[in-house]
Amino acid sequence: MSRKADHFVLRVDPILCDGFGHCHELAPELVQVDEWGYPIIHEDPTPTSDVSLLKSARLAVRGCPRQALRIERTNGPA
Amino acid sequence: MTIDALPRVMSGASGRPLTLREHEVTFGTSTVGGALAGELEASGLMGRGGAGFATSKKVELLRHQRGHHKVVVVNAMEGEPVGHKDRSLLSSNPHLVLDGAQNVANLIGARRVAVCVSRKDSAIVNHVQRALHERERRGTGPEFILHTPPWRYVAGEESALVHWLNDNETMPQYRPQRPNVLHVGRAPALVVNAETCAHVGLINRFGALWFRELGTPASPGSTLVSVSGAVHRPTVLEVALGTPLRSILRAAGADPDPLALLTGGYGGAWISGEHLDVAYCNEDLRSLGATVGAGILVVIPRGACGLAETHRVVKWMANESSRQCGPCAFGLPALAEDLRTLLHDARDPHGVLVRLKERCEVIQGRGACRHPDGVVRLVDSALRVFHGHIDEHANGLPCPALTMARRWVAVPALEHESDLVWE
Amino acid sequence: MIALTSPYLWYTTRATGLVALILFTVVVALGAFVANRVGGTSVGRFELNELHRTVSMAAVAFLVLHILTTILDSYVPTGWFSAVIPMTSSYKRLDVAIGTVAFDLILAVWASSLMKARIANGSWRFIHWFGWLAVVAAIVHGFLIGTDARSGIGLAVVISCSVVVVATALWRYLWRPTRSLGRTALSPLARHQPREAPRRAPRDSNRVPR
Numbered sequence: 001m002s003r004k005a006d007h008f009v010l011r012v013d014p015i016l017c018d019g020f021g022h023c024h025e026l027a028p029e030l031v032q033v034d035e036w037g038y039p040i041i042h043e044d045p046t047p048t049s050d051v052s053l054l055k056s057a058r059l060a061v062r063g064c065p066r067q068a069l070r071i072e073r074t075n076g077p078a
Numbered sequence: 079m080t081i082d083a084l085p086r087v088m089s090g091a092s093g094r095p096l097t098l099r100e101h102e103v104t105f106g107t108s109t110v111g112g113a114l115a116g117e118l119e120a121s122g123l124m125g126r127g128g129a130g131f132a133t134s135k136k137v138e139l140l141r142h143q144r145g146h147h148k149v150v151v152v153n154a155m156e157g158e159p160v161g162h163k164d165r166s167l168l169s170s171n172p173h174l175v176l177d178g179a180q181n182v183a184n185l186i187g188a189r190r191v192a193v194c195v196s197r198k199d200s201a202i203v204n205h206v207q208r209a210l211h212e213r214e215r216r217g218t219g220p221e222f223i224l225h226t227p228p229w230r231y232v233a234g235e236e237s238a239l240v241h242w243l244n245d246n247e248t249m250p251q252y253r254p255q256r257p258n259v260l261h262v263g264r265a266p267a268l269v270v271n272a273e274t275c276a277h278v279g280l281i282n283r284f285g286a287l288w289f290r291e292l293g294t295p296a297s298p299g300s301t302l303v304s305v306s307g308a309v310h311r312p313t314v315l316e317v318a319l320g321t322p323l324r325s326i327l328r329a330a331g332a333d334p335d336p337l338a339l340l341t342g343g344y345g346g347a348w349i350s351g352e353h354l355d356v357a358y359c360n361e362d363l364r365s366l367g368a369t370v371g372a373g374i375l376v377v378i379p380r381g382a383c384g385l386a387e388t389h390r391v392v393k394w395m396a397n398e399s400s401r402q403c404g405p406c407a408f409g410l411p412a413l414a415e416d417l418r419t420l421l422h423d424a425r426d427p428h429g430v431l432v433r434l435k436e437r438c439e440v441i442q443g444r445g446a447c448r449h450p451d452g453v454v455r456l457v458d459s460a461l462r463v464f465h466g467h468i469d470e471h472a473n474g475l476p477c478p479a480l481t482m483a484r485r486w487v488a489v490p491a492l493e494h495e496s497d498l499v500w501e
Numbered sequence: 502m503i504a505l506t507s508p509y510l511w512y513t514t515r516a517t518g519l520v521a522l523i524l525f526t527v528v529v530a531l532g533a534f535v536a537n538r539v540g541g542t543s544v545g546r547f548e549l550n551e552l553h554r555t556v557s558m559a560a561v562a563f564l565v566l567h568i569l570t571t572i573l574d575s576y577v578p579t580g581w582f583s584a585v586i587p588m589t590s591s592y593k594r595l596d597v598a599i600g601t602v603a604f605d606l607i608l609a610v611w612a613s614s615l616m617k618a619r620i621a622n623g624s625w626r627f628i629h630w631f632g633w634l635a636v637v638a639a640i641v642h643g644f645l646i647g648t649d650a651r652s653g654i655g656l657a658v659v660i661s662c663s664v665v666v667v668a669t670a671l672w673r674y675l676w677r678p679t680r681s682l683g684r685t686a687l688s689p690l691a692r693h694q695p696r697e698a699p700r701r702a703p704r705d706s707n708r709v710p711r
């Protein structure tokens with residue numbers, strides 16, 4: 001059975017990231033912040049059918065001042 | 079030409095490096111020729127730089143890269159301060175390392191080899207320069223260039239080394255895709271540890287079956303171990319993988335009944351002194367949460383304070399962070415501070431312990447390289463192995479080791495104390 | 502060229518110029534707020550970022566109007582290419598040129614920001630720094646060129662914009678986050694007290710790190 005890439009996960013480049021925290025404000029369900037302001041991103045893939053979460057993720061990617069975020073298409077949880 | 083079971087890469091070691099002719103007399107010049115790729119895969123050689131990837135897999139990956147200007151980078155930086163194996167190897171026989179590098183270059187089709195030795199090891203730089211000069215007169219093979227990057231802990235990390243070659247900055251790179259091929263300029267690069275090159279050089283002469291005569295099926299061959307701490311003097315031994323730790327300590331003249339061993343390096347793990355019958359190989363050490371790593375063993379005797387030793391290492395490692403990623407730049411100093419509080423100033427020790435564990439979980443896996451992960455692994459293992467002693471600290475009992483002047487894990491002096499604004 | 506002139510064209514030029522100047526000053530201030538991590542409690546940081554982007558669109562719109570009306574007005578002989586090539590206007594050559602330089606820099610900042618997702622972040626940041634130069638050039642241009650910039654509303658605008666820009670620059674530099682202490686108040690883990698990150702130890706390589 002073939003798996004489609006029908007889930008997504010946010011990926012952050014930790015070197016570009018400078019702890020602005022906009023991603024946490026724009027996608028709080030997907031991104032938490034540690035005590036130093038850096039993002040803790042949920043590793044579990046979210047189904048792309050969850051439109052509001054996908055939209056939040058896209059806003060977070062667009063809103064990052066360092067362009068440190070990417071949306072990665074992936075399969076569902078193994 | 080056969081050589082005895084051990085030593086292998088350290089054969090012929092004396093007070094000075096072997097010349098090219100002595101090297102050829104010691105090891106012979108017969109090779110497996112074109113069968114090297116197959117022999118390398120059959121040998122199961124794992125990298126000796128610390129990460130432990132199968133060398134043949136790395137070679138295969140680079141073989142399939144397009145590009146005529148591939149480069150092999152020989153990593154002799156020895157980022158671990160308590161490690162001496164690569165330097166010892168280059169002091170006793172640089173030609174074996176260079177042979178192996180040449181073999182790897184031929185396998186992947188590279189025409190350049192960049193040998194990287196840390197700038198501060200001027201003696202080693204001289205040895206390598208002389209060896210390269212001897213080979214130059216022969217005139218065959220790929221072009222060898224010697225580089226001398228400045229020494230930092232992360233300078234031995236392969237992406238940091240390549241970054242230095244490209245941009246003069248020893249800073250690790252973010253590599254989201256694994257496997258990921260590094261590039262020096264536009265040329266695909268294969269970074270290989272100096273000791274790994276030496277083993278390749280021997281496999282090229284004597285083949286995979288010979289290589290597998292020592293070691294275990296999962297961890298074949300011999301390896302170099304730097305033993306320091308409670309020993310007569312820090313020493314580098316060549317041992318067969320799978321040798322019990324007890325035998326290694328005996329051969330090194332170390333304390334036979336230690337409190338604990340630090341394995342792998344500063345980013346490795348502590349194991350308790352009760353486990354001396356465990357075999358020195360990854361598959362057995364893994365059950366104790368440790369790995370062979372960069373071939374390092376630091377022995378600390380009974381009466382030492384594992385917490386104090388860990389604190390010194392973590393403080394130094396925090397300073398060595400390249401500060402590119404927040405969790406490492408902020409998290410490691412925070413871990414050091416928590417350890418210091420546990421040692422000297424515990425008003426709420428159980429709270430500090432909880433915070434320490436939470437911070438370890440939060441920092442884990444969120445840097446671009448494995449530097450913070452190594453420190454977290456070290457701290458986690460310290461909390462496990464020195465569990466009882468930490469409870470004593472937490473309950474306010476005096477620690478006898480704190481008054482001891484002697485510390486067992488050699489930690490370099492912090493270069494720029496003024497930069498430690500968190501102290 | 503249409504021989505078009507009218508006092509209304511001239512008023513529009515001056516008015517849109519002043520408004521553009523005010524808006525760009527606001528843009529610079531908002532940009533400094535974003536860079537210095539203002540917000541996170543009552544106003545979201547991302548909101549300041551969005552405001553910065555939106556106001557910059559408005560500012561560019563007024564700037565384009567300002568330039569168009571200048572070019573269309575044949576009372577002052579400035580051609581199309583004086584808008585982007587400095588020192589080509591026959592009317593008040595230097596004063597117009599400074600405005601042209603400001604416009605060129607703003608074009609570069611704007612274009613790079615439109616392509617922000619497609620270019621390297623380091624390159625985008627490098628170009629973005631020129632925003633400061635652009636607003637300074639705009640203020641100087643506004644002061645030199647306006648016949649009414651030496652008195653009344655014109656002068657008031659130029660002076661207040663100068664004050665805001667200088668104050669913003671000082672604040673931006675003095676309160677810059679060193680290796681970012683970027684806590685938002687929404688962080689549930691914010692109970693541990695973080696401190697300033699240690700400064701990076703000087704390296705002995707030839708290149709000075711960022």
